[in-house]
Amino acid sequence: MKIHHNTAATFAREFRNWRIWATRAVVMATACAAGLMVAAFTWAGESAIELFMRLFAGQPVAALVWTPCCAGAIVWITRRWFSAAAGSGIPQVMAALDPGATPAVTSRLVSIRLSIAKVALTTWGLLAGLSLGREGPSVQVAAGIMLSARRWLPERTAVSAHGLLVAGGAAGIAAAFNTPLAGIMFAIEELSRTPEQRNSGLLMSAIVLAGLMAVSIYGNATYFGIIRATGIDWSLLLPGLVVAVLSGLAGGVFSRLLQASLLGQGKDGLSRLRAAHPVAFAVLCGLLVAVIGLVSAGATFGSGYGHTRAMVAGREAVPALFFLLKFAATWLTTWSGVPAGIFAPSLAIGAALGNDVAQWFHLPSATALIALGMVGFLAAATQAPLTSFIIVMEMVDGHAMVLSLMACAMIARTIAKVISAPLYAVLAQQQLANAASRV
Known part of the structure; x- marks a missing residue:
């Protein structure tokens, strides 16, 4: 009888309480x-x-x-x-x-x-x-x-x-x-x-x-396409470690640079211009982004989605300086004060870094290192390694790289943590203070 009573009570609670279903x-x-x-x-x-x-x-x-x-x-x-x-x-x-x-x-x-x-x-x-x-x-x-x-x-x-x-x-x-x-x-x-x-x-x-x-x-398709990483063996250990370390360093510097820029910590003329004349400063940043876009033949414009997808598919060789140019264009865009995210540009920057390391080591296929670069730089810039790992893991065809991606994300985040405080947590405190001052 006790079991029957509990079942009835549960049924009543679930199906007779309109508030639960509402x-x-x-x-x-x-x-x-x-x-x-x-x-x-x-x-x-x-x-x-x-x-x-x-x-x-x-x-x-x-x-x-x-x-x-x-x-x-x-x-x-x-x-x-x-x-x-x-x-x-x-x-x-x-x-x-x-x-x-x-x-x-x-x-x-x-x-x-x-x-x-x-x-x-x-x-x-x-x-x-x-x-x-x-x-x-x-x-x-x-x-x-x-x-x-x-x-x-x-x-x-x-x-x-x-x-x-x-x-x-x-x-x-x-x-x-x-x-x-x-x-x-x-x-x-x-x-x-x-x-x-x-x-x-x-x-x-x-x-x-x-x-x-x-x-x-x-459709059930990944945002940046499918990474078909082939030839995964011990020969990629050293290049993969290089990608993890470099992406951690670059992502940490990127995060710290954004914090210094957005929080107004700089004492240089550009920071003073941004504080005194934000619209004029945005125009200047937009001009620099346009110049960088012209230098890169248009590769750095936008989120980087198209070029990253082409790199992932092995269809495109990006300009030699794409990593640095995309890094600078994304920083300037964010610094300008426009509504702007960094997830997709970070994946593009990381993919270019992995591609560059593959060229340095003269590897026939860069797809594995591109995947490591994407997860490493995103994990370092955002200090969210598990989210970064899952986003990139969804793109990989097969499970051969799962442990490598996770290790790269953790290494890169650890290095970035030494260089920079967590980007979003720091900026969140600024947003909270700004909003509270206007109430």
């Missing part, structure tokens, strides 16, 4: 909306950079006017109406998740209004040819949509604003990369700060569902 329906519906928004963001971003490249092919010198003018306009609009939309978007979500963030602060950092602005301004940045990614911005976009579910949830629901932010931010990564598992790991590694959120089946389901929205539209 909560599930709202969260799942909002997750679908978040996934669809990120999928639309993907289409808009790719269309924007394709249009820019067509214009560049016809009139390359026009980029010297178009790119800086767009950069200045984007920064002016961002600072005037959408100040919390500047930068990646990941620090904003992390700041909103801070225990010290009040509801007023959270609404200044993450909202539907900011999500729409983030999509429009980041897409405009790609149309301008700036070196940026949309994956970080997708985190803020999806988090804003998920947080909006609060108004439709029933009273006394067990789903908190904190949980919605975690699910939304992770859903952004899941949908942006077509990798739901990477979204869950991102939630655990970067966003979640309480054990109960990590074990919430409903919120994890929301992350996966948002990721599946992108899969249903774009």
Whole structure:
């Protein structure tokens, strides 16, 4: 009788309590909306950079006017109406998740209004040819949509604003990369700060569902294609170790450079110009990005998705200085103050580093080292090794490189940790302070 009583009580709790099912329906519906928004963001971003490249092919010198003018306009609009939309978007979500963030602060950092602005301004940045990614911005976009579910949830629901932010931010990564598992790991590694959120089946389901929205539209294909790494043996030990160390050093320097630039720690003339005249500084950064793009024959414009995909497929030999040029273009774009992510550019920079090391060692196939470079630089720049590992692991055809990728991510992150504090955590504190000062 006791077993029958417990079963009946459980059945009643699950199927007679309308609040449970209303909560599930709202969260799942909002997750679908978040996934669809990120999928639309993907289409808009790719269309924007394709249009820019067509214009560049016809009139390359026009980029010297178009790119800086767009950069200045984007920064002016961002600072005037959408100040919390500047930068990646990941620090904003992390700041909103801070225990010290009040509801007023959270609404200044993450909202539907900011999500729409983030999509429009980041897409405009790609149309301008700036070196940026949309994956970080997708985190803020999806988090804003998920947080909006609060108004439709029933009273006394067990789903908190904190949980919605975690699910939304992770859903952004899941949908942006077509990798739901990477979204869950991102939630655990970067966003979640309480054990109960990590074990919430409903919120994890929301992350996966948002990721599946992108899969249903774009197919079960990886964002950068498939890495068919062949000839994996002990001969790659030394080159692989070189890639891990160099990517850790480069990613650590990149992270520290971004922090010094964005936090205004520099005492040089450019930092003073940025503080006093941010729009003029953005125009200058846009001009430098355009010059770098001309030098690289257009290779450094945009997220780097096309060139990375070509490298992964072994169809393209990038310019010899692509690593340094893409590094500089991404730094300048981020420093300018436009809404911009660094995930895709970091993967492009890491792929170029791996390709360069393969050339130094005269290896016939560079695909394995390209994969190691991608995971190493991304792990070092973001100090999120498990998320980086899963994102790149999804691209590898077969499991021969799984342990190598994980080892490379850990080595690179360890080296970067010595050089730089965690990028997103530092920037999140800045976002929190800025938002609190405006309340």
